[in-house]
Amino acid sequence: MPSSSPATGTATGNSRSSSGLCATHPPKGASVRTWLAILALAVGCFSFVSSELLPVGLLGPIADGIHLSVGMTGLLVTGFALFVALTAGPLTVLTARFDRKWLMVALMGINLAGNALAASANSFAMLLLARLIVAAGIGIFWSIATAMAIRLVPEHQAVKATSVVLGGLAVASVLGVPLGTFIGQSLGWHAAFLVLAGLSLLVCLWAWALVPSLPSQGSASLKAIAVAYRHGPIRFIFFATSLVMTGNFLAYTYITPYLQNVTGIAPSWISSLLLVYGLAGVLGNFSIGRFMARSLRAALIGTLVVLIASMALLWAFGDVKPVAIASLVPWGMSYAALPVLLQTWVFRAARQTGDSEAALSLFVIAFNGAIATGALAGGLVVDTLGPKALAPLAGMAMVLSLLLVMRSRHARDLP
Template identity: 50%
Template sequence: MSQSTTDQNDRRIGNDDASTEEDGASAATPRHSALRGWLAVVGLALGVFSFVTTETLPIGLLPAIADGTSVSVGTAGFLVSGFAAVAALTAAPLTALAGRVDRKWLLVTLMVIYTAGNLLAAVASGYGLLLTARIVVALAHGVFWSVAVSIAVRLVPERHAVRATSVVLGGISLASVAGTPLGTAVGQSAGWQAAFVGVGILGFLVLAAVLLFMPALPARGSGSLGALLHVLRHRALRVAVGVTALIMSGHFLAFTYVAPYLEDVTGVRSSLIGVLLLVFGAAGLVGNFAAGAVVGRALRTSLIGSTGLLAVVLTVMYAGGAGVATAVTLLVCWGLLYAALPVALQTWVLRLVPEESEAASSLYVAAFNGAIGVGSFIGGLIVDSSGPRPVMLAAGAFAFAAMLLTALGGRREA
């Protein structure tokens, strides 16, 4: 028997197991209304919005945080890169260890940790305590991302699974449009501690939504570290994780340094950069929900098209990009294409190993967060040596590699 046939049998058996577990879950828990299910999905989207806002919150406040804690701006920057590193390293093992906990009460625990960590950051007067608070939140961050979408698709009818995924992941784009800019504005006007109080209050709101609308959801999967070894045996999942690592490294390689690119290459005034980033986020919000209408019908085609077109956009930005009108057009295209990727990638991962969907998602989360650090680091080396323009070409190469891996690896698995 070939490896491909074995993997297909594994998936078929996993689907049967998942169906059996779902039937058992339905019998063990009260039926919840469709409205209550969608309200719980919206609560999860608010949770995604909260976590993404918290992750990126220090970026716009680094000078103030550095002054307030008596460290350099570079050291203060570790509050972002260190956060991503901790989330990447702990997402898979912590999710596996929490595999037997009812998902409602796991979410309650995660939001309590999230809220406590941010309120601890708000009262921190020194860098050590602030970094500790960030690490506490990062531990919850990786697990939340690993389970949020897999929980959302259990709250709605199966035919609405991709739509629920796009609603939950819409919190990413919404954080770019509203969360991070508002957090920065609050921190600049009322002090950086006030910004952490604000995201702490968001945590209370998400906690309330979970308690009010989330039904009891028995855990799925084996609930052990062995689940990670099980999902790693699936070749298609390894391909999906590899594509995630490539495309997200490329995105953050370029996007981390988009501000100096816009200033130095396109000649955009610094006062307009914030507006252009809002345009990028708004385009992403549109792209996120547009992806929900396409991904369910043509997943592989969506991934190949998004990664390939993103490679083209980034290459054009390297080759030209002069002028505000061109910059706006390219940023809109970038935002639309990038926002489709988390929806498509997360849907891909969930479909591959349904019997261990959360363990599989934890590997995806680890790759995603690891890519933030890797991409930003490579981009920094390029900017320091050659300026911001070449980062677009390097990012385009990562996107092209992701497209090839999707096309070739995905076809072999099919």
């Protein structure tokens, strides 16, 4: 990741005094302790994302355990994301005046409680309640995590800090989902949630020890979120994010039944293939910065084209094992690059509103609303048309997002 580039300063605004997005940065490079604090944010991201996506790799075992169809069990993903979309804004407002260090400690405690409850769940209702507890925390976490990282480092390292935090998302795909799938297949799906509870406790203690005090800079009102939505560029990002993520999670939520029933992959290979997807995601997350430094718009369009091409391959050659497996690589790379691109865009757009957390709350709402919509639609598709229909429908939503980016005047204004 380049340490200085045209994309770097724009993540926080052209000037610290006028943007209102971050506190005054230290004049030199961040200390080792600071990077360890940022790493705590990244591992917190890993923990939350692994908690959110764990059912993706264990839909079959969980469905068998609670005696529901795979499509109905997918509501654990849909309900989670829908709850985040509905509560991220209000909960971020309610916690807007809390010191960010202690808020993060509390959020990891919430993640711990939710996963511990899931580890003991024996019914759909109890498991859904456990998922909603975690969902209450993740919406706030996503609204503050990257803003916290940017406040901790000098301005020229803002994009690097953002990529490190969001790297937790990519690594969750590499280790979280595949490892959780492996644990769930070997020891039972309850054990996978128990491991995540333990990791949440570790991050809670880590944040308590190393993350410095960060007084809130948010406006503490829903009005700020409404103002952010009325801002044209942020509203555009909201819709572009909603479309592409709906398509992605329509397909990804049910990638396990797709690989098993369409491609003919044995269940024992699923965790390994999810690992391939995740490794590609790490590469995409940490390599997109150099392309973004040249042009954010071009990098976003290119990433969307690769994502659409992956869906086209799965649709046309999903029953050909080598091609289906190979398509997981560009899919993983392009998906993991999107949060870095889109959140950097959010920070640039938020320069004019002066409230990055309000803008990020909208991004969280769009992102998780799309997960809920995609997972719900995917479940209906799997139960009615079968998993073969997932890829073309997902690709259609992604094409709409690409057309929006290519034609929007807000996107054309991007360097």
